[in-house]
Each structure stands twice: as C-alpha cells, then as structure tokens.
Amino acid sequence: MPDVTIAEVASHAGVSPSTVSYVLNGNPKISDHTRERVRASIKALNYRPHAGARALRSGRTDVVALAIPMYEWTNERVVMPFVYGVVEAARRHGWNVMLLTDAEHGAEIDQVVRSKMVDGVVLMEVREDDERVAALSGLEARAVTLGMPLQGSSMPYVDFDFEACGRASVDYLVELGHTQIGLLAAPSGVFNRKLGYAQRLWQGVSERLRELGLDFHGCPMEPTMDGVLDALDGLYKKVPGLTAVVVHNEGSLDTLLQALKQRDKDVPSDLSVLAVCQRDLALRVSPVLTCMDVPAVEMGRGAVELLHAREPTSYLVAPVLVPGASTGPPRSRGRVREALTTRRADKPVGPVRAT
Amino acid sequence: MPDVTIAEVASHAGVSPSTVSYVLNGNPKISDHTRERVRASIKALNYRPHAGARALRSGRTDVVALAIPMYEWTNERVVMPFVYGVVEAARRHGWNVMLLTDAEHGAEIDQVVRSKMVDGVVLMEVREDDERVAALSGLEARAVTLGMPLQGSSMPYVDFDFEACGRASVDYLVELGHTQIGLLAAPSGVFNRKLGYAQRLWQGVSERLRELGLDFHGCPMEPTMDGVLDALDGLYKKVPGLTAVVVHNEGSLDTLLQALKQRDKDVPSDLSVLAVCQRDLALRVSPVLTCMDVPAVEMGRGAVELLHAREPTSYLVAPVLVPGASTGPPRSRGRVREALTTRRADKPVGPVRAT
DNA sequence: GAACACCATCGAAGCCCTTCGACACCGACG
DNA sequence: CGTCGGTGTCGAAGGGCTTCGATGGTGTTC
Structure with missing residues (x-):
C-alpha cells in the first residue's frame, strides 16, 4: 500500500490540492457539494495527511x-x-x-x-x-x-486547594465533636522535595485548629509499617486523648489501618480517620475511609483545557468531602459543646459535600 | 528568540547547509576541522533541527x-x-x-x-x-x-515464560517437601479477556503437578477481601491438607496475607506462599514474599531493543526465584520422601536463583 | 445589458531539511 | 607535465502540506 498524498486525493476528487487541504482544515468557504466529494475520496483512498509535512508548514503538531x-x-x-x-x-x-x-x-x-x-x-x-x-x-x-x-x-x-482542604478537614471533624485532632502528614521526603502541597495542607490544618483555639500536632509519616507505627505512637504520646486524625499520605492508608488494628484502636469509635486522597484509594481499603477527594482525573483534564484556553487562568480545585465509614463522633463527648461554641462564633465553614 | 534554521547555522560556520546536515547525521566524509566548526556554530546559535522537516524529508521521526x-x-x-x-x-x-x-x-x-x-x-x-x-x-x-x-x-x-514459571514454582515447592499445592490465579476477568498469560501459568502449574503424580487445584481470585476469602476457603475445602499456594494475582497480595491472618494461618508454617509477580511488589508486603520475579523493566527495555534490532526475534524471559520469608518446609513431613522420589525420577528441573 | 460584488476554487510559493550527483582540489603516478 | 583517483564540500531538487492572493463564474443592481 503506497502512501497516498494530498495530490492524489485531489485528482481523485477532481479538485486541486488546496481544496482538499481546506476540507481537511475545516475552511468554511468550501461548498457542501465539494466537501462531500473530497471526503469520499479521502475515505476511498484511505488518506492520512503526513504529520511532518503538516507540522513543517503550519507550525502546529497537535x-x-x-x-x-x-x-x-x-x-x-x-x-x-x-x-x-x-x-x-x-x-x-x-x-x-x-x-x-x-x-x-x-x-x-x-x-x-x-x-x-x-x-x-x-x-x-x-x-x-x-x-x-x-x-x-x-x-x-x-x-x-x-x-x-x-x-x-x-x-x-x-x-488542589490543599490549604482549604486542611481547614475543611478540621471543620468537619470539629463539627462531629472532635477536639483532639492530629495530622499524619506526607513522608518527610515530600517536604524536603519542596513540592509545596504537603506544606499547604499542614498549614491549613494547623491554622484552622489554632483559630478554633485547639492544639495542633502533626507528624510526617514514612510509608512502611514501622514508619506508620512510629508516627502513630508519637502522636498518641503527644496527644493521649486523640480522637481523630487527618491523613495525608496515599501510600500508607492500608498500613495505617493495619497499624491501628495492631494497637487495638477501633475505627471510627476509638479514632476517626479522615484521609486526603483520591476517592478511589479511600474506597479500596476497609473500612472505607471518609476522604477529602483529590479529583485527579478532572485536574488532568483541566490542565489540558488550560493549554487549550485562549487566556489560561490558574485555578485551585475545591475539596469535596466523600463520607465513608471511618469517621464518627468521638466516644467521650465531654468538650463538644465548648468546641462547637468556639466554632459557631467563627464564620460558617465546611466543605462541599459530594452528591 | 527567533527560530534558527540550518541555513543560519551554515552561514555562521561558513559552510553550506548540506554540510551542516551531514554533521548532524554523522556523515563520515566531513573533515574533523569542519565538523568542529559546525558543532561550535550549532552550540553558539542553540540550534535544533525542525522535527517536522526532518521527518518529511527523511521519513523517520525517532x-x-x-x-x-x-x-x-x-x-x-x-x-x-x-x-x-x-x-x-x-x-x-x-x-x-x-x-x-x-x-x-x-x-x-x-x-x-x-x-x-x-x-x-x-x-x-x-x-x-x-x-x-x-x-x-x-x-x-x-x-x-x-x-x-x-x-x-x-x-x-x-x-515472561509463564508456563516455565508455573512448572518451576511447583518444583520449588515440591523440593521444600510440599505435596498439597494449590493455585490462586488471576481474577476471572483476566481469563475471559484472553490475555493468555493467566492460562499459561495455570497450565504450567497443573501439568507439572500431574507429571509429579500430584493433584492440582486452582481457583481464580477476585481482588477484594471477599474474593480472596472465597478463593482461599474454596481451596481449603477441596484440599484440606493444603500446605502451599502459588499466587498469580498482583492486586491481592496484601489482601491475601490479611485473609490468612484472619483465618489463623501462619505464613509460612501453616501455608507457604509463592507469588508470581514483580520483585518490588513481593518486597512491599509483610512477610516479604518469596516470588518468581517478572522483570517488567527489563522486558520493557527488551521490547524497545527488539524494535531497534535488525532482525527482531521473539523471546521468553525465564523465571527467576527470589527467596523471601513466605515459604518453607511443610509442618508435617509425612509424604515428603515419596514426593521427592517421584520428582527425582523425572528430569532435574528448577528455576534459576536470583543472585 | 453593463457594472459590480461575492463566492468557491485554484496556483504557486515556501516551510526546513536530506541526499544525490557534481565539482573543485590535491597528491600520486607514469 | 598530463592524467587519474580520492577526498571533502556544495547546489539543487524535492518531500507533502498550508495559505495568500488571484481568477473565473454566478447573481444582483441600476
């Protein structure tokens, strides 16, 4: 099957090469009649424009x-x-x-x-x-x-708006009645690499807790069983009455749940776990985690749309809460009212709920 | 920064465009002196040949x-x-x-x-x-x-030579003394999709077991906790004395180990587990699995080399055993001698060991 | 019926590179 | 000194496509 060129298509359709080109590129000046004939010839000859030639001439490669x-x-x-x-x-x-x-x-x-x-x-x-x-x-x-x-x-x-996500996570847990909230953060390597998002979540969580008059304790977590146990034990040592954690560590969700089992902590009755991760990952573990969904696919799409946009403008994706089975009210509700009062005094906040 | 063309490089170097082209394409007829001068100009002007033009002319795109x-x-x-x-x-x-x-x-x-x-x-x-x-x-x-x-x-x-892998897996376990060996295979969807490899492993395992006069029982396994428990329970029902399994199901390694814990089976003392998977995956679970390494990276490389080869010839990659902590001799060694005798009568086989 | 406007199509130039055959130069040889 | 062979460089053609300006044919207007 020899390679067919635009010239051959043109002569097959009884038009000039430029006309074929116009048809290919959607030039509106071509009459419907001609357009159809050209299309038929393209199909008949099974023609594909040569990408290199096209790129050379038009400066675009798609x-x-x-x-x-x-x-x-x-x-x-x-x-x-x-x-x-x-x-x-x-x-x-x-x-x-x-x-x-x-x-x-x-x-x-x-x-x-x-x-x-x-x-x-x-x-x-x-x-x-x-x-x-x-x-x-x-x-x-x-x-x-x-x-x-x-x-x-x-x-x-x-x-993703990691900072807003951190704040919304706190609000969600506080609303459930938690006041002793910890953060199990990304592995320290991620912080060192200066990727930014780990810090932004950390900041959101800690700032919001402080605003609400609550203590903040966070800890980076390495994605191994030992690393998870270390982080967990460390957190419990600092906050013995811990009732909820925010986890920002996709690689350790599974391990964390196992570690909790190993430490005889029931989820959610002993500890509420709120994950910051893609919805899929939260669904794949047991119990299914309540999570702040990072909509990765949509963000990927968004990036391409931005590339396509006439005037690209940066944007942050708002966190969406996807309820799961890993969060609930704390067992002892001693200080709930107090916390809620503090919160209510503030401007009303809270994540969008997933539909 | 305007785009620089081959002509500009040529005039900068005081040669013709064709000479520049020859330098770019490694034509040996160009003298060292000229070659160096051209190279210098290319660097000085920060020149890159236009991929489209090159493709158009040469028919190659790299x-x-x-x-x-x-x-x-x-x-x-x-x-x-x-x-x-x-x-x-x-x-x-x-x-x-x-x-x-x-x-x-x-x-x-x-x-x-x-x-x-x-x-x-x-x-x-x-x-x-x-x-x-x-x-x-x-x-x-x-x-x-x-x-x-x-x-x-x-x-x-x-x-990957899945059939040989199946056979080698059996041989390895038999050599350890196992006679009651099961196969936890890929999810049924993989079989239905006719990808071939799932069958080939199944065949290798079953044929080799039969050759050794041992029974074969296999079961596809879905990658959820329920699926894993079903498969496991099913296998134990068919083979109550089961002491070893071959697992060909990357998505369920973790789940399987949890399921075994749930069923109070110790690995490897109650059940030896031999995984067919990439080495990495076997290392990431606890206990570290003994596995037949599927060297994915090397295979990817190999495919490209084949593309590059003058006369590409298909080949299968031999399985390599990577010892881990999940296999050992069976607890009751009643029928070991018998099995070994059967085996020795056969031609000597066994996987290559990882170094 | 002549002048005009408009629409659909065409011709040709040129995008940048590779490659073939031509050519100029040099040293060697008879 | 004339010829030959080899070596290194050049000129020009052309690969397939897009796009600009030109062209011819039609319908409209006075």
Missing part, C-alpha cells in the same frame, strides 16, 4: 508533552489518574501525548519543544526551584503545571 | 508509540514498570515515546502510524483476537508486542 519526573518514590497509583485525565482530554481535542520522564533537568523538554515536536507542555510535580519551569519560560510553547509552582511564576496551573 | 489499553481494571503498579523500561530504553536510542491509551480498537494506532508520526509501536496487553495487531499488520511501521500474542502472528514479542 501533540502535547506530558512531563512526569519519575522518581523511585513516585506512587503510580497516585500519578496515573492525572495521566488518564490528561490523555483523555488531549484525545478529545485531537491531540496526541508525548511522554517525558526525565527527572529534574529540562533537557528533554527543551529538545522536544525547540525541535517543534509539541505545541504545549503539561508539567507534573513541579518543585519550588524547578529547572523545567525556567527552561520553558524562554520557549514559545504553551505550558501549564499540574500543581502550583511555589514561586510567582507566570505559568498557569491547576492544583 | 518517535515510538507505546500502546497501553487502559481499562478500569488495569493495575497501575503492574503496568508502570513496563512503561519505565520502554521509556528508558527509548531514550537511550534517542527516541521519544508517544503514549496511546485507546482501549481495544486500533484507530489511534492507525492514525499515528499512517500519518508517519512514529517509526514503531510497542503494544501492551495484546489479546488473542486483538484488533490492533490486525490493524498494524497492513502498515509498514515496526511493531513489537509486550506479551505473547496467542495466534501465530508474525509480530515479534517479548514475554
């Missing part, structure tokens, strides 16, 4: 790059939904996705953008001092980050 | 497609290492990777190949009657499958 630095610690379960979202939305726009996985340095991105292989780039896991952001800023490709770059970079982003 | 159908049931933890392998090897050859995720139908592949966006394709998760294999067979791009297509397709493949 390919976007997705840059995911892959570290050993990257959690596939967490990352993949973002990828799904990106790929799906890209496809909807007729774009293909080029996968870049170079950790850290921007050489790969540079190559792909400057050789005009892609029209745009979606960056994942941007760090505070990300080389890739700098590398891209000089280039003319569109770029969007999935995750908020810390510095005042001008690059548009989509991210 | 891009390979990676086609992973993504179903809801796709296990990211299992798939991603293959992707790593592919991406890494591609990069080593200076290729980029285009990610295709259309489940089932080959339209996406067809588009990408026929429009000459990619030079080759790596297909993952091929099914017996895979539309994509058919779609590709007419096209001129190179293609390789990661996983053995069942029918006598001429497409080269890399796959």
Whole structure:
C-alpha cells in the first residue's frame, strides 16, 4: 500500500490540492457539494495527511508533552489518574501525548519543544526551584503545571486547594465533636522535595485548629509499617486523648489501618480517620475511609483545557468531602459543646459535600 | 528568540547547509576541522533541527508509540514498570515515546502510524483476537508486542515464560517437601479477556503437578477481601491438607496475607506462599514474599531493543526465584520422601536463583 | 445589458531539511 | 607535465502540506 498524498486525493476528487487541504482544515468557504466529494475520496483512498509535512508548514503538531519526573518514590497509583485525565482530554481535542520522564533537568523538554515536536507542555510535580519551569519560560510553547509552582511564576496551573482542604478537614471533624485532632502528614521526603502541597495542607490544618483555639500536632509519616507505627505512637504520646486524625499520605492508608488494628484502636469509635486522597484509594481499603477527594482525573483534564484556553487562568480545585465509614463522633463527648461554641462564633465553614 | 534554521547555522560556520546536515547525521566524509566548526556554530546559535522537516524529508521521526489499553481494571503498579523500561530504553536510542491509551480498537494506532508520526509501536496487553495487531499488520511501521500474542502472528514479542514459571514454582515447592499445592490465579476477568498469560501459568502449574503424580487445584481470585476469602476457603475445602499456594494475582497480595491472618494461618508454617509477580511488589508486603520475579523493566527495555534490532526475534524471559520469608518446609513431613522420589525420577528441573 | 460584488476554487510559493550527483582540489603516478 | 583517483564540500531538487492572493463564474443592481 503506497502512501497516498494530498495530490492524489485531489485528482481523485477532481479538485486541486488546496481544496482538499481546506476540507481537511475545516475552511468554511468550501461548498457542501465539494466537501462531500473530497471526503469520499479521502475515505476511498484511505488518506492520512503526513504529520511532518503538516507540522513543517503550519507550525502546529497537535501533540502535547506530558512531563512526569519519575522518581523511585513516585506512587503510580497516585500519578496515573492525572495521566488518564490528561490523555483523555488531549484525545478529545485531537491531540496526541508525548511522554517525558526525565527527572529534574529540562533537557528533554527543551529538545522536544525547540525541535517543534509539541505545541504545549503539561508539567507534573513541579518543585519550588524547578529547572523545567525556567527552561520553558524562554520557549514559545504553551505550558501549564499540574500543581502550583511555589514561586510567582507566570505559568498557569491547576492544583488542589490543599490549604482549604486542611481547614475543611478540621471543620468537619470539629463539627462531629472532635477536639483532639492530629495530622499524619506526607513522608518527610515530600517536604524536603519542596513540592509545596504537603506544606499547604499542614498549614491549613494547623491554622484552622489554632483559630478554633485547639492544639495542633502533626507528624510526617514514612510509608512502611514501622514508619506508620512510629508516627502513630508519637502522636498518641503527644496527644493521649486523640480522637481523630487527618491523613495525608496515599501510600500508607492500608498500613495505617493495619497499624491501628495492631494497637487495638477501633475505627471510627476509638479514632476517626479522615484521609486526603483520591476517592478511589479511600474506597479500596476497609473500612472505607471518609476522604477529602483529590479529583485527579478532572485536574488532568483541566490542565489540558488550560493549554487549550485562549487566556489560561490558574485555578485551585475545591475539596469535596466523600463520607465513608471511618469517621464518627468521638466516644467521650465531654468538650463538644465548648468546641462547637468556639466554632459557631467563627464564620460558617465546611466543605462541599459530594452528591 | 527567533527560530534558527540550518541555513543560519551554515552561514555562521561558513559552510553550506548540506554540510551542516551531514554533521548532524554523522556523515563520515566531513573533515574533523569542519565538523568542529559546525558543532561550535550549532552550540553558539542553540540550534535544533525542525522535527517536522526532518521527518518529511527523511521519513523517520525517532518517535515510538507505546500502546497501553487502559481499562478500569488495569493495575497501575503492574503496568508502570513496563512503561519505565520502554521509556528508558527509548531514550537511550534517542527516541521519544508517544503514549496511546485507546482501549481495544486500533484507530489511534492507525492514525499515528499512517500519518508517519512514529517509526514503531510497542503494544501492551495484546489479546488473542486483538484488533490492533490486525490493524498494524497492513502498515509498514515496526511493531513489537509486550506479551505473547496467542495466534501465530508474525509480530515479534517479548514475554515472561509463564508456563516455565508455573512448572518451576511447583518444583520449588515440591523440593521444600510440599505435596498439597494449590493455585490462586488471576481474577476471572483476566481469563475471559484472553490475555493468555493467566492460562499459561495455570497450565504450567497443573501439568507439572500431574507429571509429579500430584493433584492440582486452582481457583481464580477476585481482588477484594471477599474474593480472596472465597478463593482461599474454596481451596481449603477441596484440599484440606493444603500446605502451599502459588499466587498469580498482583492486586491481592496484601489482601491475601490479611485473609490468612484472619483465618489463623501462619505464613509460612501453616501455608507457604509463592507469588508470581514483580520483585518490588513481593518486597512491599509483610512477610516479604518469596516470588518468581517478572522483570517488567527489563522486558520493557527488551521490547524497545527488539524494535531497534535488525532482525527482531521473539523471546521468553525465564523465571527467576527470589527467596523471601513466605515459604518453607511443610509442618508435617509425612509424604515428603515419596514426593521427592517421584520428582527425582523425572528430569532435574528448577528455576534459576536470583543472585 | 453593463457594472459590480461575492463566492468557491485554484496556483504557486515556501516551510526546513536530506541526499544525490557534481565539482573543485590535491597528491600520486607514469 | 598530463592524467587519474580520492577526498571533502556544495547546489539543487524535492518531500507533502498550508495559505495568500488571484481568477473565473454566478447573481444582483441600476
């Protein structure tokens, strides 16, 4: 099967190559009659425009790059939904996705953008001092980050509102009657990597607790049984009357529940557990966790839409509470009223509920 | 920063564009002197050849497609290492990777190949009657499958030798003294999808057991606690004296260990567990599982090497046993001698050991 | 019926690169 | 000194497509 060119289609349809091109590109000046004939010829000859030639002439490739630095610690379960979202939305726009996985340095991105292989780039896991952001800023490709770059970079982003999420988590638990609330945070490595989101959640939780006149105790948690037990025991030591925790650590949900069993803590009657994670992950453990859903697929889609948008504007996705079986009122309700009073004095807050 | 073309590089270096091109493409006829000067100009002007133009002229794009159908049931933890392998090897050859995720139908592949966006394709998760294999067979791009297509397709493949793995698993357990061995297989959906590998392992295990004069009992297992308990209870009902299982179900390793705890079975003293899975997954649970390592990253690399090879030849990767803490001799050694005798009568077999 | 406007289609230029054959130069050989 | 072979560089063609400005044909208006 020899490769068929636009010229062959044109002569088959009895028109000029330019007319075929106009049909392909949706130029409205072509009459319906001609358009149909050309379409028929395209189908008959099974023609596909040559991507290289098209890119050469038009300067567009309809390919976007997705840059995911892959570290050993990257959690596939967490990352993949973002990828799904990106790929799906890209496809909807007729774009293909080029996968870049170079950790850290921007050489790969540079190559792909400057050789005009892609029209745009979606960056994942941007760090505070990300080389890739700098590398891209000089280039003319569109770029969007999935995750908020810390510095005042001008690059548009989509991210989850981790700070609001932290505050809403506190409010939810306080509303249930909890006053002794702890935070089991991301592994310390995540904090060190300056990805930002771990801090933002921490801040939201701690600030809101302080506003409500409650104590804050948080602890990074490594994703191993030992790490989880350490964090848990540490928290109980600091807050012996602990009745609720916020967990921001997708890799340890399972382990945490096992650890609690091992320590003879019933969920939720001894300890309410509120997870900050994708809904899916919360559903896959037992008991099903109440969670603040991080809508990864939607965010992936959002990033692509931003790439497509005429005037891209960054935005944060609001947390949505998905009720599960891991939260409830604390067993001893001694100080409930007091806490609630404090809260009511404040402006009314609380997450949107999932429908 | 305006885009710099080959002509500008040429005039900067005081040579003709063709000379620059020859330097770029490693033509040996260019003198060292000239080559160096051109290289210097390229660096000075920060030049990158236009991928589209190059593709148009040369017919090559240095891009390979990676086609992973993504179903809801796709296990990211299992798939991603293959992707790593592919991406890494591609990069080593200076290729980029285009990610295709259309489940089932080959339209996406067809588009990408026929429009000459990619030079080759790596297909993952091929099914017996895979539309994509058919779609590709007419096209001129190179293609390789990661996983053995069942029918006598001429497409080269890399796959794990699941049958040999099944046999080696049996041999390993028998050598430890087990005679009552069961198989906890992939979820039934995997069998129905005709992916082949689930059957091949099943066959290896059952055939080898029969050869050794032992009974075979296997059971597909769904990746939920209930599914695991069902499978486990079913197996114990059929084989009350069960002392060892082979597990071929990456999604349920954790759940299985919990289920065993729930049933008061100690691993390995009550039940030896031998997993068929990637080494990583076996290491992440407690106790660490003895496993037949499926070297996903290497296989991903292998697929790309095949794409690159002058004369690609399909091959199967031999299973490697990675000892863990989940296997040991059975508690009651009543029938051990008998079983060993049967075995010794046969040709000596056994997996390669990991170093 | 002539002048005009408008619409659908066409021709040709050019995007940037690779590659083939031509060519200029040099040293060697008879 | 004329010829030959080899080496290193160049010129030009052309790959398939898009897009601008030109063109011809139709319908409308005075």
